[in-house]
Structures are given as structure tokens and as C-alpha cells.
Amino acid sequence: MSRSSFVENPMVVDDVLHGTIIVLGQAIEASFDPSNDDDDDDDDDEDDAADTDVDTDTVVQWAEAVVARLTADALATIVEHVANEVTDAAFSQSDVDADHVAEALEALRVALQLVRMDFWPEGTMLVFVAPAIFVGQEIFAQLDEDLAVVDIAVHDDG
Secondary structure (H helix, E strand, O other): OOHHHHOEEEEEEOOEEEEEEEEOOEEEEEEEOOOOOOOOOOOOHHHOOOOOOOOHHHHHHHHHHHHHHOOHHHHHHHHHHHHHHHHHHHHOOOOOOHHHHHHHHHHHHHHOEEEEEEEEOOEEEEEEEOOOOOOOEEEEEEEOOOOOEEEEEEEEOO
16 A cells, blocks of 8 residues: 555655544544654664664555554554553542442543554554543553553643
8 A cells, every 4th residue: 555545635744744544444643753763862873773764655654554453452452451551540549439440441441532643663652532531631552563552641632
């Protein structure tokens, strides 16, 4: 599949390709950043080969492979993991009863909506919203090459 057929409405801003892709039948925003942002500026030359940028077409090809493997079951597993981790973090320091936590977990699981995917040489980021629960915030889930969640963060939108 060529970039033009995978990425709809392509636009390049600051060397990053932005557009829309179809994931499990739903159009979502996507970005494809060919730069390696792992620059630690410690002048350690042994990692310089790994720090070279790739071209955008290569990142798009990687993205196509990720999206092809992102089945409904895989996405459901990711959503389950994200909901569990975020709920655990939200209630870990509280005295809320288990029934309330279970209700909050189920509400978040149902509310999570995938709205964007970001791709770069080091990985893939899924961006979710749950507007009724996390007003004005986005939930970021970084995936490894096996589509396993390796990091989760909640940030203000925008």
C-alpha cells in the first residue's frame, strides 16, 4: 500500500507527516515523525548509528504493519490494560471501596476512544480520550513492537 492510499489528507508540518488513517474501520488522526528524538546530547558517539533519522516513507511502512496487526482483540487488550493502569493510579491512595473502583474501571473501559496514533522510529503511541471522565485530557499509551503497552501517561489536551 502506498503512502498516498494509507494516509488520507496528508500534510507535512515541521518535517512530520500528518493525516488520517483507517484503523478497524474508523478514521483517526495520525502523525509520522521520521526523526529520532532520543538525542541525549551526551556526546556518546557509540550510539550515533542508532540515532540517525529514517525517511518518512519508512515510518509509514512501519505504521502500516502496526495497523495491520492491530486487530479488534489487540485493541481491546490495550484498552483493558490502559483502563486498569489509569484506574489503579487514580485510586491507589484512596479509601474508596472495591465496588466503586470496579464501577470506575468499567466506565473508563467503555469511555476510552482511540483518536490518534503517532509513529516514529522508536515506537508507536496510541492517544485516547474519555471525555466524560477525563475532561480536557488525553491518555497516551506507548506500545512496543509486539503491541504491548510499555508506558501510559495522562496529559491535558492541547
